[in-house]
Amino acid sequence: MSVTDTPAAAAARTAAAPGAARMTTRAKLILLLLCAAQFIVALDFSILNVALPVLGKDLGMGQADLQWAVTAFALPSGGFLLLFGRIADLFGRRRLFLTGLALFTGASVLAALAWEPAVLLAGRALQGVGAAVIVPTGMSLLTTTFAEGPQRERALGISGTLLSMGFTVGMVLGGVMTDVLGWRSTMGVPAVAGAGVLAAAPLLLSESRPPFRPRIDVPGAVTVTGGLLSVIYALSTAAEEGFGRPGVVAALVVGLVLLALFVVVESRAAQPLVSLPMLRRRSVAWGNLAGLITFSMMSTVVFLLTLYLQEVLRLSASRTGLVFGVQGVFSAASGIVAPKVIGRLGARNTLVAGLALQAAFTAALLGLGRDAGPGMWLALVAVTLGSVFHLWVIVSYGVIATSGVPNAEQGLATGLVTSSQQVGITLGIPLLSAVAAAHSAALRADGDGFADATLGGIKPALGVDAAVVAVVAVLVATGLRRARTPARG
Template sequence: MTPRAKLILLLLCAAQFITALDFSILNVALPVLGKDLGMDQADLQWAVTAFALPSGGFLLLFGRIADLFGRRKLFLVGLALFTAASVLAALAWSPAAFLAGRAVQGLGAAIIVPTGMSLLTTTFAEGPQRERALGISGTVLSMGFTIGMVLGGVMTDGLGWRSTMGLLSVAGVAVLAAAPALLTESRHPERPRIDVPGAVTVTGGLLSLIYALSTAAEQGFGHPDVIVTLVVGLALLVAFVVVESRADQPLVSLPMLRRRTVAWGNLAGLTTFSMMSTVIFLLTLYLQEVLRLSAFQTGLVFGVQGVVSAFAGVVAPKVIGRLGARRTLLIGLLLQAGFTATLLGLGTDTGMWLALVGVTFASLGHLWAIISYGVTATSGVPDAEQGLATGLVTSSQQVGITIGIPLLSAVASAHIAALRADGSGFAAATLGGIKLSLGLDAALVAVVAVLVAAGLRTARGTRRG
């Protein structure tokens, strides 16, 4: 890898890192932020949802627009939007101004992520260099989410919640200043047309689905708004599949998903990202609301996890080299499921050490799963289709981070409300809701691990036959 290639990788990973940071840096600051801006407790979820909606909903659309108009150009536009929105959020004078900043941040992230991944795959040719670059990128994305929890706690306690948005502003300016000199323009050689029906259905479907899950966390799954938007979202996503099966230049190649390594690899990626980000979110709630730890103390717990995650990312390529990507993927998923399940032993008075050990070793498995699923999902794909394959890898990461938290936090919120109605105290009810969601989280990862093992074994047997 040349010095220039290393600098480009550093730049693209830095851009991915700050978008991942933005997903979590405010989580531990929400109570303080709400008091400062005068937001009701029930409205605090919109600090997360306002970012999640556009960042997940517009991901595929901006990836295709970048193919048409230039990836470098759109990457710079996304960085500029993200940075300006971070400044607005840091200076917000009202809930409306803050949420507007968060929404534009999400829009910027929806541009940065797919264009950054496309620039990465066009910079590094298929083979060991690309696999290494994808592994580093995936590790950085996951660590950004974790480190965001740590920085959020430390900065909120020491400098106030606005400092977290200020950090993103400074980081955005730094990346934006370096990008023009390092990046060269890249676009699809055939300048594909935008698949308008596909863009409308997938964007509308993801926006509706994320809104429904986020609203369910506050109002329950039985609320009319939730039911309507959930049905609309699922209907639009089904329509998207139909549209893509007939489109000449689809946003997502359905024939690509018929490759077992691509399909099962991306299912593993979607699952590991969605479920691990949810574990971190639920543990933040547990540590602050049940054990009454400060934002700073909560950040320190996740700091240990961050150190182990960094180590896991470093050794993962060696593990893959010895065991193979598929076996490492399955071990990673099972480790994540097993150590998430240990968190069912959390209590209302004690549990900090169990939380620290459980989330730390679950993260080790998660990092192994991240790096190995990227290799698995792009293996055996012809050079001409590598862009489509890596695009699916990126989409799995971003959609996973976006949908996991609202889905299982809605389950937790509904169970907490039911326990409170039955007379349980606040701490006991909150713990009950958290443990229910953690149990579902661990079970889902374990089931997917079994399915992926069977699917990939069938794929290997088919090729031998």
């Protein structure tokens, strides 16, 4: 659906092709397989978080070193997305997808068997590389398998739902499995699941590539990959070291300079890694901004609420899991309903409404307090409803950012979409964790107890979260309104 579609036009198109939204059995199996791969990657990003204290004691890792178990995965998974999305266009999306799955599965086994910190970090880094292959190639296979219109909207809705749920399920499942089976089981889950998807993929997927094979834009690949790696490293370590540390500042400056150079390189390249004319499409630019923000801010809400429920309210892992379990059920339902909402309201209106309502329910969390009863219920209701509208954003931004793009450039378009998702998840938590940590430290220095200081740090971070989403909602509404031009994005 183009961002310029009206609800009446969308309804008329669907009515004119009543079978367009019906999927064959094979198409449903392909969608299930591709969504399963996305879900596993999202789950793997968060499943180890809750297990870190236990893991550290087992492998002899100090508190300051534990962040690297997360950063080792986040760096390559966010940094190499655009590069592998382009490589898949050149050498075959199915081939790269299977390669990424094999690497991811093998790396998960290595991480599960780790006997020292270096082996664990190597396994996590290789998982990240595998994820950077799986995510853009899987999304390219999805958008080239399902035609633009009702089928793609439905497929993107299901994919976005499972991607969002994967992060939440990982947080909950990681704690339960660590208590019952030990931290190694958290790496065993993606290994077993990845092996299952890898076994089924060759039977269902056909090769997909554009009709031409341009050369790889090496300068563009070096600058964008280096820039993303530097920025992600800076923000991932800032939560532990603070933004004022020289190493953090240097990495952030280097990253921003490289990304600026990337824009210059791409403007002069004969066959660029990223088509700047595509980025100049308002639908692509504003759609991906919305995706980056919705993923970064909602994943941060889940992380901060996990701290609130367990460290402030002292809830058990099972009761914390109940809160996020309810959220997951409603998120799944919203992802299924979202394409119908788009059909009635249009993609642009759905996107803006979803952002505004996500911001509103995040702001409601500023009412959290020390009383366990009201606090748990407010957290449950606000995060559940916020996630419902978060799924509206996920589906509508995917539709907007990939509509009107030729199949030959779907790898580029979906590489941008998946970069927004993965980089968003990577950046939000360390950035707002640093905000929360700074406020908590100041309160502890003033004599506040641990729980009060923790809550005092969480609230400003939630406030920033809500404000950022609200501002982006206004910007996206304005930017996409101006996209009503003959060049349909």
